[in-house]
Amino acid sequence: MGMIxxxxxxxxxxxxxxxxLIAGNNSYLGDLLNSDAPPDKQLSAGFFRQLKGEPLKYKYDYDEMxxxxxxxxxxxxGTQTVEAKPGxxxxxxxxxxxxxxxxDYALNFxxxxxxxxQV
Known part of the structure; x- marks a missing residue:
């Protein structure tokens, strides 16, 4: 299998x-790539965009970077708050x-x- x-x-x-759109009126997420591994080992990669408005509260049921x-x-x-910037x-x-x-907005990979x- 070659690269994608x-x-x-x-x-x-x-x-x-x-x-x-995944939540409220300002949280967007889409997969661009998914591995061919079994579901419990599958990787999904894509972009998450958050716009000004309702905060997104999300409980992870998987690991993500x-x-x-x-x-x-x-x-x-809930214990620490970070102001994220590009990089x-x-x-x-x-x-x-x-x-x-x-x-304003944030775009994340x-x-x-x-x-x-699965979101």
């Missing part, structure tokens, strides 16, 4: 018309309860240990 290449993914696949690539957001796990990386564990909020489409 998505040209200009950040520019071509991250608008609110291309990413599915995220890197902020544009904008900025507040990320809180910042997060590791969320299965069971973590995280709140995402922004005064993620890789999660979950089957395709």
């Amino acid at each position: 290449y998505i040209k200009q993914a950040q520019q071509e696949h991250t608008s609110t018309t291309q990413l599915p 995220k890197i902020c690539v544009e904008g900025g957001m507040t990320v809180s796990d 910042d990386i997060f590791y969320f564990h299965d069971g973590d309860e995280i709140t995402f909020d922004t005064d 993620f890789v999660g240990l979950r089957p395709k489409g």
